[in-house]
Amino acid sequence: MLKSIIKNILVSEEEIDTIVTRLADEISRDYAGKNLVLVCVLKGSIMFTIDLAKKLDTVCEMEFIRTYSYGNATESSGEVKILVDFDRPDFAECDFLILEDIVDSGNTLKYLVEHIMSKGPKSVKTCTLLDKPSRRKVDFDPDYVGTVIPDEFVFGYGLDLFEKYRDLPYVAVVSPDYLASRGL
Numbered sequence: 001m002l003k004s005i006i007k008n009i010l011v012s013e014e015e016i017d018t019i020v021t022r023l024a025d026e027i028s029r030d031y032a033g034k035n036l037v038l039v040c041v042l043k044g045s046i047m048f049t050i051d052l053a054k055k056l057d058t059v060c061e062m063e064f065i066r067t068y069s070y071g072n073a074t075e076s077s078g079e080v081k082i083l084v085d086f087d088r089p090d091f092a093e094c095d096f097l098i099l100e101d102i103v104d105s106g107n108t109l110k111y112l113v114e115h116i117m118s119k120g121p122k123s124v125k126t127c128t129l130l131d132k133p134s135r136r137k138v139d140f141d142p143d144y145v146g147t148v149i150p151d152e153f154v155f156g157y158g159l160d161l162f163e164k165y166r167d168l169p170y171v172a173v174v175s176p177d178y179l180a181s182r183g184l
């Protein structure tokens, strides 16, 4: 069943491990001695956040925020909603690093950076595992990028296909036949 849905594996489990290790090394170096707070953007970045956090060689805290912009569509609605937010009394002392599985239109991260900035933090930066710059609709560049990918519908490793398959250990491209069968 799963085989018929996958066109090809775009980023393998081993490649993800290599990318996450590199990002964790860079972040550990850049945030040494700072008050790093990782912000996991649910649901998509759950796998990435956990794997990255485990590889960090610096003290960090974790927060979780849940956004929603796509539903079951392939195009971002452009409107980002925060379904679950976090709060804390010490925003001014924190260096927030927002973690995303993917940057597509850029709407979600641009919105989240502004949202956290409005609370007066020490700093806010962004890190994404996957970047699709060809799909950008707003002017936004993440500070840390795992890998740039082409404009294909991908799923796995946190990214869903109609809410399923987030648990796959790799990132795969959806087969055109499957997309057509779902009317996409």
Ligand code: PRP
Binding pocket: 041, 042, 043, 044, 045, 067, 068, 069, 070, 071, 076, 100, 101, 102, 103, 104, 105, 106, 107, 108, 109, 159, 160
């Ligand atoms: C996906 C993804 C990012 C966002 C990126 O989330 O996890 O948060 O879209 O797209 P953008 O750059 O066009 O804003 P989605 O809203 O589908 O929710 P999910 O993480 O719960 O699947």
